Amino acid sequence: MAELKTRYDGLVIGGGIAGMQAALDLAEQGFEVLLIEKEPSIGGIMVGLNKVFPTLDCSSCICTPRMAEAWHHPRIKLETYAEVSKITPQESGFAVDVVRRPRYLVAENCTGCSRCEFACPVEVPHEFDWGLGARRAIYIPHANAIPQVAVLDVEHCTFCGKCATVCPTGCIDYLQEPREARLEVGAVIVASGLKITPMEAKSQYGGGSLVNVISPLQMERIQSSNGPYGQVLRPSDGKIPKSIGYVQCAGSRDASIGYPYCSRVCCMYAIKQALLLTHYIHGVEVTLYYMDIRAFGKGYEQFYRRAMDEGVRMTKGKVAKITEDDHHNPIVRVELIDEGGRVADVKHDLVVLSQGLIPGWSPNGALPAKTSGDGFFEIPELKVRPTKSTVDGIFIAGVAAGPKDIPDAIVEAGSAAMEAANYLMRTGGAAKAVKQSQTASLGGQSRAREMGGEEAAQEKKAIRILREKRGGMTEEFKAYYQRQVKVRRELVASLRVGPKNVSELAQAVSLPGHEVMWHLNAMKKYGEVAVVGQAGDYLTYGLKET
Numbered sequence: 001m002a003e004l005k006t007r008y009d010g011l012v013i014g015g016g017i018a019g020m021q022a023a024l025d026l027a028e029q030g031f032e033v034l035l036i037e038k039e040p041s042i043g044g045i046m047v048g049l050n051k052v053f054p055t056l057d058c059s060s061c062i063c064t065p066r067m068a069e070a071w072h073h074p075r076i077k078l079e080t081y082a083e084v085s086k087i088t089p090q091e092s093g094f095a096v097d098v099v100r101r102p103r104y105l106v107a108e109n110c111t112g113c114s115r116c117e118f119a120c121p122v123e124v125p126h127e128f129d130w131g132l133g134a135r136r137a138i139y140i141p142h143a144n145a146i147p148q149v150a151v152l153d154v155e156h157c158t159f160c161g162k163c164a165t166v167c168p169t170g171c172i173d174y175l176q177e178p179r180e181a182r183l184e185v186g187a188v189i190v191a192s193g194l195k196i197t198p199m200e201a202k203s204q205y206g207g208g209s210l211v212n213v214i215s216p217l218q219m220e221r222i223q224s225s226n227g228p229y230g231q232v233l234r235p236s237d238g239k240i241p242k243s244i245g246y247v248q249c250a251g252s253r254d255a256s257i258g259y260p261y262c263s264r265v266c267c268m269y270a271i272k273q274a275l276l277l278t279h280y281i282h283g284v285e286v287t288l289y290y291m292d293i294r295a296f297g298k299g300y301e302q303f304y305r306r307a308m309d310e311g312v313r314m315t316k317g318k319v320a321k322i323t324e325d326d327h328h329n330p331i332v333r334v335e336l337i338d339e340g341g342r343v344a345d346v347k348h349d350l351v352v353l354s355q356g357l358i359p360g361w362s363p364n365g366a367l368p369a370k371t372s373g374d375g376f377f378e379i380p381e382l383k384v385r386p387t388k389s390t391v392d393g394i395f396i397a398g399v400a401a402g403p404k405d406i407p408d409a410i411v412e413a414g415s416a417a418m419e420a421a422n423y424l425m426r427t428g429g430a431a432k433a434v435k436q437s438q439t440a441s442l443g444g445q446s447r448a449r450e451m452g453g454e455e456a457a458q459e460k461k462a463i464r465i466l467r468e469k470r471g472g473m474t475e476e477f478k479a480y481y482q483r484q485v486k487v488r489r490e491l492v493a494s495l496r497v498g499p500k501n502v503s504e505l506a507q508a509v510s511l512p513g514h515e516v517m518w519h520l521n522a523m524k525k526y527g528e529v530a531v532v533g534q535a536g537d538y539l540t541y542g543l544k545e546t
């Protein structure tokens with residue numbers, strides 16, 4: 001990536017929809033903006049969603065043009081896989097310390113061709129699919145990632161050197177180091193977004209221990225056309241689920257677990273997912289267990305009614321606990337409010353916990369703006385200046401300030417950009433900005449490898465140095481990798497005998513169904529197996545012709 005300048009007008013932390021919008025709005029007003037994203041791609045939560053309520057637009061289709069705009073804007077410098085370690089107020093503006101993590105390749109030379117990914121022998125759960133899908137140790141973050149540049153996960157690398165051997169541009173650089181830079185900015189916009197409440201927050205619901213009790217973000221990926229399964233299946237055995245339950249407020253409005261507030265979007269995303277399930281699976285029954293429904297936004301009440309009209313069941317009830325039977329079918333114990341408090345045990349194929357939203361980043365002293373008791377950034381003048389933090393010159397946008405949906409995050413981003421622009425004009429922070437010729441001093445720079453006849457020898461040497469530096473593979477990873485190779489061999493041998501469904505394969509290779517499911521989906525992604533048929537509610541997989 002190009003060097004950083006020593007000064008920008010505005011710094012935006014977080015490249016989700018709010019951060020991208022704030023950066024674009026500030027840049028459109030003529031300011032030079034540095035947009036920092038900690039992940040290898042921008043897009044935040046939105047780029048991984050399936051469709052959005054209430055319009056049911058494809059989420060990545062409306063998010064990626066915004067990502068491309070931010071990437072190509074002449075006044076936005078995008079820095080991915082980087083984090084702000086410290087922001088210090090100065091007489092004018094702020095001093096900012098930035099750390100860029102190594103991708104172990106020269107990003108400018110990576111064409112995103114994925115050859116390295118296909119050559120790499122290691123598979124690990126993919127963060128983008130919330131663990132349901134797989135990626136390799138070197139990988140392009142996802143199909144819609146911006147930038148389309150690979151990243152090498154050194155924790156899961158066998159140091160085999162295959163990626164460097166196949167890379168057509170020779171851009172793998174095993175010797176890269178983290179790079180640090182200090183620069184100055186006139187104003188800061190924090191748009192660090194959200195995480196969801198932990199699956200285990202309500203342990204009585206079995207999140208994290210029952211295989212067919214999943215998170216709403218996992219359901220977004222399962223429903224996505226480029227998701228891990230390609231269609232709606234449940235994780236334990238690949239069954240097409242015909243009965244699905246949603247448990248509302250499974251991590252919000254509950255002081256006993258530390259999340260007393262309403263997360264505002266869970267009712268709507270659950271209604272959206274439930275409605276879509278009725279479109280995707282013929283004859284499915286979807287039940288939402290709720291105490292209140294909060295359909296607060298424009299067109300949301302109508303969307304809620306549409307979902308009921310199209311068959312989504314709304315059951316007013318308090319869910320006490322979730323257990324499972326011998327076939328991993330979740331059983332929801334619920335007190336049915338409209339039936340005088342009758343307690344029922346309802347069996348489903350799959351249950352989604354409507355988890356709440358929590359802050360995406362706890363700055364822990366990295367920046368001077370204060371957070372409130374709930375962890376979101378404090379907004380002292382909420383009613384009149386809803387994006388101003390506790391520090392002059394630092395503004396907050398999107399879920400960083402509190403739970404909200406996409407339209408509200410976008411509106412808030414525009415407001416934060418306007419506040420930042422006014423602040424820059426008022427304080428003269430912009431006047432000093434941008435000395436094109438100056439670049440920030442970066443410690444531990446990436447060492448460009450000399451290409452040419454000695455390339456292969458250099459690569460071997462580089463990977464040896466990397467291996468020595470990392471102390472080789474950890475014992476834990478070595479065991480994981482050996483198991484992966486063994487399981488893969490057994491699965492291929494079993495499929496060579498003939499096509500099978502997940503349960504048949506699980507029996508043949510003596511593994512739990514959800515593990516087989518994960519391996520099969522990895523093999524499907526990397527072109528080794530294909531779905532060859534369907535019998536009842538189960539798909540059949542076969543080896544792909546080579």
Ligand SMILES: Cc1cc2nc3c(=O)[nH]c(=O)nc-3n(C[C@H](O)[C@H](O)[C@H](O)COP(=O)(O)OP(=O)(O)OC[C@H]3O[C@@H](n4cnc5c(N)ncnc54)[C@H](O)[C@@H]3O)c2cc1C
Binds near residue numbers: 017038193194397
């Ligand atoms: C399951 C689910 C479904 C949803 N469906 C919808 C829907 O259909 N319609 C709708 O309107 N809303 C929906 N939402 C809400 C929507 O996801 C949020 O409103 C939106 O993503 C908020 O955008 P954001 O930019 O504030 O945060 P995010 O999308 O979380 O983006 C924040 C970005 O900041 C980055 N970041 C965090 N900390 C740092 C740091 N220290 N340094 C650098 N970068 C950092 C993160 O990596 C991330 O890329 C849904 C939410 C969930 C959980």
Ligand code: SF4
Binds near residue numbers: 158
């Ligand atoms: S060196 Fe590491 S990243 Fe590259 S192919 Fe081998 S295991 Fe994969």
Ligand code: SF4
Binds near residue numbers: 115
């Ligand atoms: S093979 Fe090289 S150019 Fe292609 S994606 Fe991998 S690192 Fe980038």
